[in-house]
Amino acid sequence: MSTVAAAQSPTPAPAAHPIGLMGQFPRVVRSEWTKLRTVRSTVWTLLATLIVCIGLPVLISFAIISQQRNHPGPDFDAAGFSLFGVFLGQLIVGALGVLVISAEYSTGTIRATLTASPQRVVVFVAKVLTFAVVIAVVAFITTFSAFFLVQAVLGTHGLGVSLGQGTSLRMVIGGALYLTIVGILGLGIGAIVRHSAAGISTVLALLFVLPILANFLPQSWQEHVVKYLPGQAGQAIFQRHADAVTLAPWTGLAVFFGYAVLALVLGAALLVRRDA
Amino acid sequence: MIEVKGLSKRYGDVLAVDDLSFTVEPGHVTGFLGPNGAGKSTTMRAIVGLDRPTAGAVTIDGAKYSHDRAPLTHVGALLEAKAVHPGRSAYNHLLFLAQSNGIDRRRIDETLAMVGLDSVAKKRTKTFSLGMGQRLGIACAMLGNPRVLLLDEPVNGLDPEGIIWVRNLLKALAAEGRAILVSSHLMAEMALTADHLIVIGRGRLIADTTVSEFVAQASNKAVLVRTPDAGALAAALQSRGATVTQSDDGALHVLGLEAAAIGQAAADTTVVLHELTPQRASLEEAFMELTRDSVEYHAGAAPTSVPGVSTYEGA
Secondary structure (H helix, E strand, O other), rough: OOOOHHHOOOOOOOOOOOOHHHHHHHHHHHHHHHHOOHHHHHHHHHHHHHHHHHHHHHHHHHHHHHHHHHOOOOOOOOHHHHHHHHHHHHHHHHHHHHHHHHHHHOOOOHHHHHOOOHHHHHHHHHHHHHHHHHHHHHHHHHEEEEEEEEHHHOOOOOOOOOOOOHHHHHHHHHHHHHHHHHHHHHHHHHHOOOHHHHHHHHHHHHHHHHHHHHHHOOOOHHHHHHHHHHHHHHEEEEEEEEOOOOHHHHHHHHHHHHHHHHHHHHHHHHHHHHHO | OEEEEEEEEEOOOOOEEEOOOOOOOOOOOEEEOOOOOOHHHHHHHHHHOOOOEEEEEEEEEOOOHOOOOOOOOOOOEEEOOOOOOOEEEEHHHHHHHHHOOOOOOHHHHHHHHHHOHHHHHHOEEHHHHHHHHHHHHHHHHHHHOOEEEEEEOOOOOHHHHHHHHHHHHHHHHHOOOOEEEEOOOOHHHHHHOOOEEEEEOOOOEEEEEEHHHHHEEEEEEEEEEOOOHHHHHHHHHHHHEEEEEEEEOOOEEOOOOHHHHHHHHHHHHHOOOOOEEOOOOOHHHHHHHHHHHHOOOOOOOOOOOOOOEEOOOOO
């Protein structure tokens, strides 16, 4: 075990032909993908997202059809109902987004990462892209599965809707996009605060505490302010109808995406400026 | 070759590294020595671009580290043990590093075998001991087969067998023509490993020299004298400009005069000498002597002379 093993290593290689950004970027993406898939918490967290976002609405739709006397009225939003797991799922996805970068700081991996790739913006962009694609895939599987399973259960009592009906498709796609953006918002905030607990708290505060605080504003302000809060803006995409207190679906999603981009830009700027 | 030029790093009010310049040549193990808090780790972190210098610059083989898109194939660094995710296996840690620098996967198995971790390659690193963590860190540094190596306290946490292994490894790697900078706060360890020494204290360069020169330069040229007539001799030596202290067993420690001059003084004052021994400072003493003023955290008011030696009050 402790023989002098240096002889096994070849003499130092001559300087390789330097590669450019185009050569480096795929390497860094591959590296980030390896990092993401080789910790168990990623896999468990994504599994939890699937179970919560699909399992919960399916279970409750069974409860609804079993209550013979209490059937919902004609105003029942069957598509929106199949997506209500997203409200809980966003907690998990947002936390995972934070952890993807904050865990690198808490474990010291960030120093290995940045020593291997000193181009910090390249690392950050690769990390965001890799994570966004993974979350998007899981999110689309989640919302489409939830929709079809829930409609299948509700359909046994004639309560279901089809994907082509009304705003269903926009809501199901929107739910997946919303989850994806929550994930990258988490990543951006994780890059800013570099601390798991602080990052997750911040995400929770933005999505859940801000709307509560907004209740304390004067009534006349609320209708102008609340719809621009990150969660409220983003959730417009999976609401059936826009009303006076919500933004139009795609406008809302764009505003929400804007917040996420802002967090990412700030996170990237700080990553470049600060000592690792 | 590593060239550090005028490097300074300030953290708030603390100047951790202060206008530091030195060169690490290929083919040698260069020891980077200093008390805790002297700025060794900060300097090493600045060399690989983790910390942004307040002033100055570092080049490695003439190039800036931060411009290198595959730096692991040029520079290997062990900066802290267990800078790894505890839930990730050793193999996967090396895998993501290798992928980011376009290093062949076969090199992962080679380096794991080289540091003796091949049997636990797939185990999550949370199960690793400190020593295994150090071995993994050395594997990371060697992954890209670099020409320049930076190792911050690599023998920390290693058992004696591991220490000897690291020592021999570093010498062998230097013999292959690599430039190696290895930090330690243990002078004795450096004496056995390094050819060249960079000594810093409070972020400043104290010495840039070979191990043997360092000892010669720092040894305080004290002479141990035993005589039945200590009072008379001490007075004679003091009149010739020496500083004389007497220990509990009656021996005199003379500073500032060579052994020959002390013998002459004894003859002139007709004092009998029982012993006249020039003292060579040990490596550890030489290090303490040099860095005494630059130790960040003293253990209370540490005595500057050896315990049991009291200043001679004269006859």
